[in-house]
Amino acid sequence: MCGEYLQVCSNPCTRRRIKTRNGKGRLLWQSIHPFQDSRYTEGMKPADHLIVALDFPNRTQALDMVERLNGQIRWFKVGLELYLAEGLSIVEAIRARGHEVFLDLKLHDIPNTVAGAVRSAAASGAGLLTLHASGGPAMLAAARRAADELDYAPRLLAVTVLTSMDKHQLTATGIDASPASQVLLLGEMATAAGIDGLVCSPEEVGILRVSKAKDALLVVPGIRPADTTLADDQSRIATPGDAIRRGASMLVVGRPITKAADPAAAAAAILKEIETA
Numbered sequence: 430m431c432g433e434y435l436q437v438c439s440n441p442c443t444r445r446r447i448k449t450r451n452g453k454g455r456l457l458w459q460s461i462h463p464f465q466d467s468r469y470t471e472g473m474k475p476a477d478h479l480i481v482a483l484d485f486p487n488r489t490q491a492l493d494m495v496e497r498l499n500g501q502i503r504w505f506k507v508g509l510e511l512y513l514a515e516g517l518s519i520v521e522a523i524r525a526r527g528h529e530v531f532l533d534l535k536l537h538d539i540p541n542t543v544a545g546a547v548r549s550a551a552a553s554g555a556g557l558l559t560l561h562a563s564g565g566p567a568m569l570a571a572a573r574r575a576a577d578e579l580d581y582a583p584r585l586l587a588v589t590v591l592t593s594m595d596k597h598q599l600t601a602t603g604i605d606a607s608p609a610s611q612v613l614l615l616g617e618m619a620t621a622a623g624i625d626g627l628v629c630s631p632e633e634v635g636i637l638r639v640s641k642a643k644d645a646l647l648v649v650p651g652i653r654p655a656d657t658t659l660a661d662d663q664s665r666i667a668t669p670g671d672a673i674r675r676g677a678s679m680l681v682v683g684r685p686i687t688k689a690a691d692p693a694a695a696a697a698a699i700l701k702e703i704e705t706a
């Protein structure tokens with residue numbers, strides 16, 4: 430991209446429309462994701478790129494972890510375990526402590542039902558919300574329309590192929606493609622339906638960045654620091670530094686932080702690795 434930036438709108442985690450001058454001095458509007466341009470990422474802090482997954486059975490344990498992380502973390506993820514135990518009030522409790530929430534509900538149903546779920550979830554003030562790309566274009570488009578009709582809506586993320594799945598697991602579901610090919614297919618389909626971002630493994634970030642989905646917010650779980658020997662149930666993994674260098678927008682990290690002997694120190698080490706990547 431050439432030209433000087435004249436006008437920027439929107440907040441740090443959303444796509445921005447910017448007015449630029451091209452090489453001939455002509456003004457043009459351009460839609461760009463902030464994570465893709467060094468002139469934007471310069472202003473961003475490492476904490477804007479890290480989401481800590483609060484996979485806990487109750488509010489007490491989740492909020493205790495928020496406290497233990499000493500204000501280092503901006504984004505927390507509420508997944509099915511915590512949401513089903515506590516409901517949307519846990520999102521409000523985390524937000525009341527000054528944090529942003531990624532509501533990882535992985536919605537997957539008929540279009541009308543998913544549209545209603547988007548409306549209900551939006552009321553919590555969550556900043557990011559997931560739905561399964563495999564729900565198909567009609568379901569994704571219904572979610573997009575529902576979000577667009579609201580005064581406030583989270584950014585919608587389509588989960589492509591779960592990071593726990595390898596080629597063998599994928600074949601068992603009847604899909605005769607590599608995880609990378611399937612992520613590419615679902616990622617391009619979801620962004621064509623107007624979805625803001627994708628959840629993929631670190632292994633697919635590179636191909637997505639040169640695909641039709643290249644502008645998407647890429648939210649990446651399957652992160653394991655180099656000194657961690659445990660992949661747990663994850664199959665497609667990389668270190669925080671590698672994922673960021675390949676073009677990930679935000680990393681999702683759970684157990685390497687929350688099960689560490691010193692979660693604050695584990696989070697600090699990952700933030701440092703993001704900063705230097």
Ligand SMILES: O=c1ccn([C@@H]2O[C@H](COP(=O)(O)O)[C@@H](O)[C@H]2O)c(=O)[nH]1
Binds near residue numbers: 482508588590628685
């Ligand atoms: O494909 C996916 C989609 C979501 N997740 C979620 O991310 C975290 C990862 O936790 P770790 O403890 O760091 O493995 C977890 O909450 C998953 O539900 C994912 O792993 N893969």
